[in-house]
Structure formats: structure tokens, C-alpha cells
Amino acid sequence: MIVAKRKPFEEILQMIAGHRKVLIAGCGTCVAVCLAGGEKEVAVLAAEIDMARRLKNQPIELGQTTLERQCDREYLAQLDDRAASYEAIVSLACGVGIQFLAERFPTIPVYPGVDTCGLAVNQDVGWYEERCRSCGRCVLDRTGGICPVTLCAKGLYNGPCGGTNRGFCEIDPEQPCAWYAIYERLKGQGRLERIRAITPVQEWRDTVPRTLLQPGYRKPEKAKS
Amino acid sequence: MMKSGSNLEKILRAGHFAFTGELGPPRGAHAEEVRKKAAHLKGRVDAVNITDNQTAVVRMASWAASLILIQEGIEPNYQMVCRDRNRLAMQADILGASALGIRNMLCLSGDHCLFGDHPTAKGVFDLDSIQLIRMVKQLRDEGKFQGGAEVDGRPSIFIGAAANPFADPFEWRVQRLAKKVEAGVDFIQTQCIYNMAKFREFIRLANEEGLTEKVFILAGITPMKSLGMAKYMKTKVPGMDVPDEIITRLQGVARDKQAEEGIRIALEQIAELKEMKGVHGIHLMAIEWEHRVPEIAERAGMLPRPVVN
Incomplete structure (x- = not known):
């Protein structure tokens, strides 16, 4: 939400x-x-x-x-x-x-x-954690269901950087390192090959105001009020 | 095959054990400060890394300080971080750097802005370090911009990157090195090494994967200036691995002998690294200690530096 x-x-x-x-x-x-x-x-x-x-x-x-x-x-x-x-x-x-x-x-x-x-998950009453930046190009299939855009402080696509510290991020000892978590999860699933390949330069889609029109739908001539 | 014609590249391709230094640009517009620091390094190293807003603190631009070094007759290794510029700015800077005679470049992600003097700045990270390596390689070898258009005048750059053998997860570090090699890196400078056992293991794995035949590896050495520095590095610097034995050694000598002990540790490391298969040189990061580089270079048996034409 x-x-x-x-x-x-x-x-x-x-x-x-x-x-x-x-x-x-x-x-x-x-x-x-x-x-x-x-x-x-x-x-x-x-x-x-x-x-x-x-x-x-x-x-x-x-x-x-x-x-x-x-x-x-x-x-x-x-x-x-x-x-x-x-x-x-x-x-x-x-x-x-x-x-x-x-x-x-x-x-x-x-x-x-x-x-x-x-966009965050409900960890507990009053406690929410961001999980998605709505970048418009989801890579969760490659990263074990953990978003590097949101959860890596540098948004790296080919992490982890050299600052990962016993599984935590260099910015904060309480912030888990996204790439450490990605590595651990994919290793557990036997799918490390997913991150062995280089993820190419991102083609950003969130640089302009976005309009979403689902397939089969059209914009009305004039928005109805 | 020569890719950039830089001195560092020539030294490495000729099979010499390379020796690079490092210089942090000043927090102001005084060129003299760069020249002063550089004077200690001249003739003692093959190239000098010029840091790029290191620790996210604003300093004189890396390309500018690199040009001052060229004026002084010293070869720079121009560092570029992904934190402060997007792909347009990066490519523009790379072309400009090459046009003005910069021949080495080190591609880095960069420390997070939170560490620096503008903690609320927006980090760019349009690319990460691996993508940057690939972009530079594409400019140089294919003559194509990242966006695909033709480059009219390819940059001549010897492409470098960093590797931290000590950050987690250890097993992934060699894989990440492999990704950098695949992206097209020519040489690697490692994070400061204190845990030699772990570094030996890292190099063993890199040798096993055949990586050390595809990329030149320069082992990072930073002599400890004091016990305080060692403790700080051990506890406060992320991704740094300072074993207790280093602390113990520094504790075992009088305060005014700690710097000498730090240098001795570094010299012992260099002696071992010179013999280590898969290590092609030393990157000496004598942080704010440039004036001690001549002595360290001498005692490490690195002088005189070879000249390759």
C-alpha cells in the first residue's frame, strides 16, 4: 500500500x-x-x-x-x-x-x-517498510524477489558493492544489505546463475509522467466528471 | 595488444610489477596543493589515482586534479564514481579526459551520499560500476555511445575497477570480479588488505577461475599510521577487515613507533604480494601520507620505476 x-x-x-x-x-x-x-x-x-x-x-x-x-x-x-x-x-x-x-x-x-x-508492506501496526519504487521495469525474477532498486541504497543492478558489512548496508548497521539477501536467497534456491550474468544499463521509464492504459481500454474523448 | 598506451598499461604488459599511488584532491581551488602532494609521488609510482569526491565529500574535480598531474609529468588514474553523474555526463567526461591526455580510469560505484558533507543530496547511480566498465569499453573498442550512436574519435582509456575481497558474501567476491572481467575491465585495484590469509584465498580462487590471466590485479596497501587508525579501520569502515594481530602489533610498540610499525607491516605484505601468483602490482593508498611514499617505495624495493617505451 x-x-x-x-x-x-x-x-x-x-x-x-x-x-x-x-x-x-x-x-x-x-x-x-x-x-x-x-x-x-x-x-x-x-x-x-x-x-x-x-x-x-x-x-x-x-x-x-x-x-x-x-x-x-x-x-x-x-x-x-x-x-x-x-x-x-x-x-x-x-x-x-x-x-x-x-x-x-x-x-x-x-x-x-x-x-x-x-509503497510499503505492513510489518506491524504502525511499522511499514518500503518495498517498491514503481520503476516500471520489474527485475524481481532475477533477484530472488528482493528489489535492488528500492532496498539497495545505491540502487545497484550488479551488487553487492564493497560496503556490505556482515550482511548489512554501509549506510546503517540495521539496514540489511539487499544484495547480500539476494545472494543468500538465490543460493538457497540453487539459482545463483541469475545474478552471474551482467544486468545491462537500465532503460529508465520513470523519468516522465506516466499514463497507464490497460489493453482493451481507451481514453474517453473527454474525461467524464 | 595495447589499448590505451598509458604508462601503467605499458608497465603491466611488459610484465613488470606495477606500483601505483593515490592522491586526494583539495577541498578548494588551490592547484598548488595538488602539486605539493604530487611532488612526493613523482618518479616513485607508475600512476597516481585521483579520487572522485571520496567518501562523498566535495573536492576539486577528479579530472581537473588529473590534468594538474599531467602538467607535473605524472600519470593520473582518473577515478569516476557512479554516484554523482548520469550516463551523459560520464561519457562527456570520458571523452574530455581522453582528449586532454588522461589514459587510465577507475570505475567505481562510489560511497553513499549519507557519508559525506552533503548527506541529503540525491545519489544518481544511473549506472553501477559494472555497467560503467562496459560503457567505457564500448566507447573505446566499438566506438559506440551507450545509446548506440557512433563516436567520432574513440577515447583511449585503460579501464580499471575496484574489488573488495573482504566484504560479504566472501564466496561471491570472486564471482563479482568475474563480472567485472566480463564487462571488460583491464586492471583491478583492491580494497586495503590487512587480512592476508583471506586475500591469499581470494587470489587462489581468482587464479582457479582463470581471472588473473585476464585482468591485472594490483593489491591495495594502506600503511597504518597509528593504533587509533587501525582501530578506526577495524570498527568503523564498512567492508574493511583488520585482524587482531595487526592491532596487537601496533599495541606492542611505543606510540611514537606506531607509524614505523605500520610501515613495516606494509613492507612485509608487499614482500609477500610480490611473490604471489596472480598479483601484478601494488596500489599504495597512503592516505594524507603522500610525503612518506618515497621512503616506503624505496624500502619496498620498488625503485627505480621501470621505463617502458
Whole structure:
């Protein structure tokens, strides 16, 4: 899932400093699961802002809502009659949701309430680890199901570098070395030949804004609203 | 067959035991600092590695310091890391380096930015060191850019790379060396060697795989300046293997004799490496100790350096 971390409170407060009526919009999917932008986090942020503004003698009127998903038009449409009554919106969705919301209501400033941190696994409640950079050229078949683009700090395709340290990365003794792990896994599977061949220079695909159109589908003449 | 015509290549192809040094460019624009350090190395080594923003700390560009060395009559070994530039910048620099007389190059991944003085910089790593080796080889031998277009004027570069026999997993280190050989590397300079037993085993495996017949291997030596340095190298530098016996030896002498003891250890290593099948030379990394290189070269029996025309 996509994981995010709430921005520092002072930063959010600064963004909305000039506004007196603000909607806080959560997202009920990924960011709710990773405890950054669901219904509960919306309520907490609203309470914090309310308190801080009262203390400053600058009271603010706050609306709260949490959409099922901010990356889908059908859910954004639920705000169509309410959005215009606010001076600004703070979105707690991931960067995708924030932008789609901002695009839906182009006359209203939309501010990010979170920093989007990647595509991660749920290791435990409140503990997430990045696993994919969505590079668009998956090599997991060759690397034992371990992503060198994401998990090697240098993103090496022909690792490990000389900095691997008893199975850990040179950048941090707690960060496992991806290539050490790749080696160990492939060795266990008897498939080391997979990394014996040189992986050629990457043809990067994530250097331009990407559009995905699945086979058999077409873009409509004009996006329906 | 001569590929670059560099002095280092000539020495190695003539079958001499090579001897290279290293120089870190200054943290500023003073050419004089490069010249001062270089003076200690002139005539004592076959080529001098010029590090490229080593440990991710910004310094004078490696190509620029390499050119200062050429002005001083010393052959540089131009280091290039993958951390700071993409394939366009790399190829442009390689062409420029060759045009201005640089004939040796060392292809490295580079230390992560987190180690340096700009820890939040974005590391490029468009290529890794193995892909870089292949790209240089393609420019030189096929006259083709990485993107496939024809090069009008191929660079003459003796292609080098590093090998660390001591990083994990040990069994994979020779395989990774094999990948570098397959990519087209001409010579290898190893990480600093302190664990001779492990290095012997590494070379034995490399000999067994026939790699030492396809690539020149220069064994990396860094004399310990002090007990403190040895302890630091042992505990703080990733991928470094400093056995207890080195620490014990340095502990066994008075503080003001530690540098001499460090040099003695290095001399003993060099003596053994000279006789080791599959080792073709020494790469002496006397870090911020350039002024001791003449003495070390002399005592190691490396002088005078052979001249090959």
C-alpha cells in the first residue's frame, strides 16, 4: 500500500495561517491503514488546529470528512456541493489523492497534511517498510524477489558493492544489505546463475509522467466528471 | 595488444610489477596543493589515482586534479564514481579526459551520499560500476555511445575497477570480479588488505577461475599510521577487515613507533604480494601520507620505476 506520514503540525498550521474556514479531508484507504490520514487522524488534526488557533486568538471553523478514496472521481464527487463553502482544504491523502482533489476543485487551495513515503508492506501496526519504487521495469525474477532498486541504497543492478558489512548496508548497521539477501536467497534456491550474468544499463521509464492504459481500454474523448 | 598506451598499461604488459599511488584532491581551488602532494609521488609510482569526491565529500574535480598531474609529468588514474553523474555526463567526461591526455580510469560505484558533507543530496547511480566498465569499453573498442550512436574519435582509456575481497558474501567476491572481467575491465585495484590469509584465498580462487590471466590485479596497501587508525579501520569502515594481530602489533610498540610499525607491516605484505601468483602490482593508498611514499617505495624495493617505451 501507499504509506504516508503526517507533516509536522507547525508546518500545517503555517499553510492555513490566513484561512478562517478549512476542510480537513481524510482518505479511507491506504493512509487510513497506515495511521496517517484516516477518519481518526482527521479528527485529531482538527482538534489540534482548533486548539492552536484559539490560543492565538484566531479561531477557525473546521469541517471534517473522510472519503473512501481520494484517487477516484466517484468519491471526490461527494464533496462537490460542500467544497466551495471552504477557503481551503487540507488533504491527508497520499500525493495522488491530494492532487486529484486539487484538480477537482481548482479554485480552492488544497494543502498536503502528510508526506507520502512510498509503497510499503505492513510489518506491524504502525511499522511499514518500503518495498517498491514503481520503476516500471520489474527485475524481481532475477533477484530472488528482493528489489535492488528500492532496498539497495545505491540502487545497484550488479551488487553487492564493497560496503556490505556482515550482511548489512554501509549506510546503517540495521539496514540489511539487499544484495547480500539476494545472494543468500538465490543460493538457497540453487539459482545463483541469475545474478552471474551482467544486468545491462537500465532503460529508465520513470523519468516522465506516466499514463497507464490497460489493453482493451481507451481514453474517453473527454474525461467524464 | 595495447589499448590505451598509458604508462601503467605499458608497465603491466611488459610484465613488470606495477606500483601505483593515490592522491586526494583539495577541498578548494588551490592547484598548488595538488602539486605539493604530487611532488612526493613523482618518479616513485607508475600512476597516481585521483579520487572522485571520496567518501562523498566535495573536492576539486577528479579530472581537473588529473590534468594538474599531467602538467607535473605524472600519470593520473582518473577515478569516476557512479554516484554523482548520469550516463551523459560520464561519457562527456570520458571523452574530455581522453582528449586532454588522461589514459587510465577507475570505475567505481562510489560511497553513499549519507557519508559525506552533503548527506541529503540525491545519489544518481544511473549506472553501477559494472555497467560503467562496459560503457567505457564500448566507447573505446566499438566506438559506440551507450545509446548506440557512433563516436567520432574513440577515447583511449585503460579501464580499471575496484574489488573488495573482504566484504560479504566472501564466496561471491570472486564471482563479482568475474563480472567485472566480463564487462571488460583491464586492471583491478583492491580494497586495503590487512587480512592476508583471506586475500591469499581470494587470489587462489581468482587464479582457479582463470581471472588473473585476464585482468591485472594490483593489491591495495594502506600503511597504518597509528593504533587509533587501525582501530578506526577495524570498527568503523564498512567492508574493511583488520585482524587482531595487526592491532596487537601496533599495541606492542611505543606510540611514537606506531607509524614505523605500520610501515613495516606494509613492507612485509608487499614482500609477500610480490611473490604471489596472480598479483601484478601494488596500489599504495597512503592516505594524507603522500610525503612518506618515497621512503616506503624505496624500502619496498620498488625503485627505480621501470621505463617502458
